[in-house]
Amino acid sequence: MVVDILSHEQTSWHSRLLHDICRLATECTTQSGDLPRVGTACLRHVIAAACRFSDEQWTIFTKALWDTTSATLAPIRLLLSVYARNSEGDKEDLGQVMVDSIEGLALKQKILAQQIFLVDAQKKRFLSQDTHDGPLSDLDLIFTVDGAKQRMPVSYLISSLLAHQLTVQIIGSILCPCERPPEGLEKILAASEYGTLYEMPEHVAFEFDRLQRLQAVLGRAIGISRPNLYRQLVSSALIKMYSLLVGALRKSPTDLSRLHDCHNRMVSLLQKAEIQSANRGFATRAREHREEKFEFMLVESDGEKLYRPVSEGDINNVIHEYQKQRPIGLPTNPVDERPNPFMLELSEKDNESFDEPDYNTLGLLAYRQICLVPIEIILSLDNAINLLPQMLDSIKMLIIATPDIAVRKLAVQIINIMSIC
Incomplete structure (x- = not known):
């Protein structure tokens, strides 16, 4: 009904109605159970009336998306705050995170956890374990900071992160249309700020990837050996770079400097991941090699x-x-x-x-996909030969950063295109 009202001729109280429904949707995302998904579903329905939004209404809706992004990431960020960055042991952390029970999650919660903490290539063996579809007491994560004990239901963490995935999809549907973002949004949100909405999920995924102790605790709670947030990282980074590309293509002349800088940063992360993976491989082989005694x-x-x-x-x-x-x-x-x-x-x-890809391999695949897809999109454009010179430095870094065969094939394709000049 609210969408129908907003879709008709605008009146003075339409902005207030939009503000209230967005505030209600954001508040739903802070609750437990299925309410976070209800809140994001409300925001998705409101988009249907976006074609009639005024500048003021776009401001209201954009703020609601920002608040929802912050709210859905609040639980995982709270857990991340317990751990000190680059700490060598638990003595350097601000507290400890533990699981209060040895019982497993209900089947529904395990399926939802799989959608969040696993990528498609991973084996879903935890579903073959004993599962209980009946009502069970929820597992709690217990963490202490400065002697104060706090509890967080695992189901609450799962529902909030699932709502965050849906929020990312909503933002992507706005920033990455076939032609250009809505005119009203362009007036209040500059092209240089499109990617800001994705800074938080990227940082959370980076931090989570570095904290193996937190991964172990969550893995024990949800029955997954090495949970990860690579799905959120890849989707956020790709939508961010694609929105920068869409914004750049509207300019005359086309300026890919912002996309170039963002892509460079991701290539640097890929190179770092490749080096770390190689070092681990050398160390593993050194341990596996046994001198004959x-x-x-x-x-x-x-x-x-x-x-x-x-x-x-x-x-x-x-x-x-x-x-x-x-x-x-x-x-x-x-x-x-x-x-x-x-x-x-x-x-x-x-x-x-x-049977299951190595955790380090999954990280490399995630970074490689982030770095490859933007270049592949540029190559698919009719004016690719005019855009490639602006991305050559970043492409050179990508070729040096990884030995991946897909990158080598991409380099051959670029050479063939440039040789036509």
């Missing part, structure tokens, strides 16, 4: 007792021969059939790594 066995040769160096394989062969000669003295269950408790955990990790 030798022991000394006392033997008799030509009447002399000597110590002969033997390898691990030689010792295993000796033990094997001993087992064949002394079958009576062996346990009832063959030794080979008894599981090694130390190797069991390693085999489980090997199976997980085979």
Whole structure:
């Protein structure tokens, strides 16, 4: 009904009505349960009347989007504030975050958590575990700061982040239309400020990616080994850069300087992630590589007792021969059939790594997608040959930053286009 009223001829009280409905929607996003999604759904319905918004009404609606973005990120930002940046241990943090119960979440909450903390490429094995669809007491995250204990329901954190995803989609539908943003929005929000609406989700995703202890706590609560916010990071960054591109294409001459600076920053983050991943790979291989060790066995040769160096394989062969000669003295269950408790955990990790992408690989894929998509969009334009020179420095950095084959193919495509000149 409110949308129908706003869609008709404007009167003096339409702005007040819009203000009240937006304030109500924002307040819903701060509540628990399904109310956050109800609030974002209200904002999505209000957009239907945006074509008739006045400058004042666009100001009201833009502020509502900003307030909603802040409100939906407040719970996760509160948890992030407990941890000190670049801390070496929990003693440097402001407090501790713990889970109050060992029971699992309800099936509905696990499905919602999957939409937030997992990307599509990850294995959804936590859904195969024991789940309870009936009413259960909610899990709480308990965190202490300066001795004061606070509680946050896990379902509240999940619902707020899910509402934040919907808010990002709403902003994207406004800033990234087929042709240009609404005229009323352009008057109150300069093209240089389009990306500001995405600064908060980007920063939250960056901080969350660095805090493995918080990831472990949330993973224990929601049943996911390494939760991440890469989905929010990729969507926010791509919509931000696409809105900058749309704004630049309307100028004459076209100025891609803001897109270039934003893309440069993302390429730098990709390069840093590539270096960190390579360093981890080298360290892992160094740990996996075992130098052949030798022991000394006392033997008799030509009447002399000597110590002969033997390898691990030689010792295993000796033990094997001993087992064949002394079958009576062996346990009832063959030794080979008894599981090694130390190797069991390693085999489980090997199976997980085979079926599920590595966490570090997921981070690289996220940054690579962020850096690749804007260049691919530019290449798809009819005037790409005129726009590429403005992005060449950033493209060179991208080629140097990553060995990804998709980037190499992109470089070949750019060379072919530039050679036409």
